[in-house]
Amino acid sequence: MPHGRKIAVIGLGYVGLPVAVAFARGGVPVTGFDIDPTRIKELRAGHDRSRELESSDLHHPTLRYEGDAAALTACDFFIVTVPTPIDAARRPDLSAMLAASRTVAKALKPGGVVVYESTVYPGAVEEDCIPVLEQVSGLKAGRDFSVGYSPERINPGDKAHRFETIVKVVSGLDAKTLDLVAEVYGSVVKAGIHRAPSIKVAEAAKVIENSQRDLNIAFMNELSAICDVLGIDTGDVLAAARTKWNFLPFTPGLVGGHCIGVDPYYLTHRAEKAGYHPQVILAGRRINDSVGKRVALECVRALFRRGTTGATVTVLGMTFKENVPDTRNSKVADIVAELAASGVAVQVHDPLALPDETRHEYGIELTPMDKLKPADAVILAVAHEPYSREGWALVRRLLRGGAGPVFDVRGMLDRAIKPEGIELWRL
Numbered sequence: 001m002p003h004g005r006k007i008a009v010i011g012l013g014y015v016g017l018p019v020a021v022a023f024a025r026g027g028v029p030v031t032g033f034d035i036d037p038t039r040i041k042e043l044r045a046g047h048d049r050s051r052e053l054e055s056s057d058l059h060h061p062t063l064r065y066e067g068d069a070a071a072l073t074a075c076d077f078f079i080v081t082v083p084t085p086i087d088a089a090r091r092p093d094l095s096a097m098l099a100a101s102r103t104v105a106k107a108l109k110p111g112g113v114v115v116y117e118s119t120v121y122p123g124a125v126e127e128d129c130i131p132v133l134e135q136v137s138g139l140k141a142g143r144d145f146s147v148g149y150s151p152e153r154i155n156p157g158d159k160a161h162r163f164e165t166i167v168k169v170v171s172g173l174d175a176k177t178l179d180l181v182a183e184v185y186g187s188v189v190k191a192g193i194h195r196a197p198s199i200k201v202a203e204a205a206k207v208i209e210n211s212q213r214d215l216n217i218a219f220m221n222e223l224s225a226i227c228d229v230l231g232i233d234t235g236d237v238l239a240a241a242r243t244k245w246n247f248l249p250f251t252p253g254l255v256g257g258h259c260i261g262v263d264p265y266y267l268t269h270r271a272e273k274a275g276y277h278p279q280v281i282l283a284g285r286r287i288n289d290s291v292g293k294r295v296a297l298e299c300v301r302a303l304f305r306r307g308t309t310g311a312t313v314t315v316l317g318m319t320f321k322e323n324v325p326d327t328r329n330s331k332v333a334d335i336v337a338e339l340a341a342s343g344v345a346v347q348v349h350d351p352l353a354l355p356d357e358t359r360h361e362y363g364i365e366l367t368p369m370d371k372l373k374p375a376d377a378v379i380l381a382v383a384h385e386p387y388s389r390e391g392w393a394l395v396r397r398l399l400r401g402g403a404g405p406v407f408d409v410r411g412m413l414d415r416a417i418k419p420e421g422i423e424l425w426r427l
Helices: 016-025 037-044 069-074 095-107 124-137 175-186 199-230 234-241 263-273 280-289 291-305 332-341 355-362 385-390 392-398
Strands: 007-010 030-033 063-066 077-080 113-116 146-149 168-172 193-195 312-316 345-349 377-380 404-408 422-426
Touching: 007 016, 007 095, 016 030, 016 063, 030 069, 037 063, 063 069, 069 095, 077 095, 095 113, 095 124, 113 124, 113 175, 124 146, 124 199, 146 175, 146 199, 168 175, 168 199, 175 193, 199 234, 199 263, 199 280, 263 280, 280 291, 291 332, 291 377, 291 404, 291 422, 312 332, 312 392, 332 345, 332 355, 377 392, 385 392, 392 422
Parallel strands: 007 030, 007 077, 030 063, 077 113, 113 146, 168 193, 312 345, 312 377, 377 404, 404 422
Antiparallel strands: 146 168
């Protein structure tokens, strides 16, 4: 333990838990803090509801899980990994980050360091968080304590790119802090450390990483709409285009989750505050935010063409991506809402999503597989492994009479063996 720091990780979700465990593996004293008492109880029992870590990963001699903020007073290096969503008006919501700052400030002592990993707009740490730390602690940043920023790059469900195997961008309020933050993270991150010249640069780097992906996917989603009106399959077009050596292999789809569907709004918010009005980024957001509605309307049109009345549609998948239980900012909710608004009875199944979370966040009740009624159409919204493994057999079993419209949002079904009586639509 060359850096000699006692680490606290504030927020034990998809980002914070792997960070806490990684440092504990290295023998560093780590206090994992979360305000959710149920989460603390589960982790102490060796259960990670996010399914990112096994039970064996959660128990280390130097790692303890705490729900009492008083436990943070024994620490001197605080890593804040709380959610930074957007509100109903698509404006940045820093409430959790500011609340975490107040909690940390109460435990902060001279010589302490606070590092934020939560995604924010350029300037948020220095303009929004440091004043809270100073006010609550009574200490002065740069004199009594210091601050850094190291953007998270956790990809839920990705077993190859883990905290320790992803290059870590670090930054600090001054050169001394930068050296310390680089040393602390470098003790566990084996992929390398990139030192950003300022906190603002590191903040900006994070939001443009996901804004770039958002724009590329938006182009694919617009291409999908164009191919649809031209009567050609988007997948066939992309397969041909990929034969060029420098073609970027993006695909159309629903864009949700805690990063790609959110981060661009942080960047555009700060740009507008500075007097610049982004056009391309917001255009991409509009396209991607409209995909769920488009899928639902295509389904309604298909049912109308068939003369189906009192239709029931089964939606498979509720999470924001495949093979994870995370439903944050899931655009499947847009599909369900649009279908319901069109008078369609909707039943939703997901093998991984937590029913209580889905009910609380979206008012959507999940239906067990054996309770699903025969459907007039099936929408394969999320490419969970159980769905792709069963493929057409599952779809035919769910459809009334084994036939009808099928909407394969992620292109997981093999068109070459499409059964008779199936009308297939793909993004």
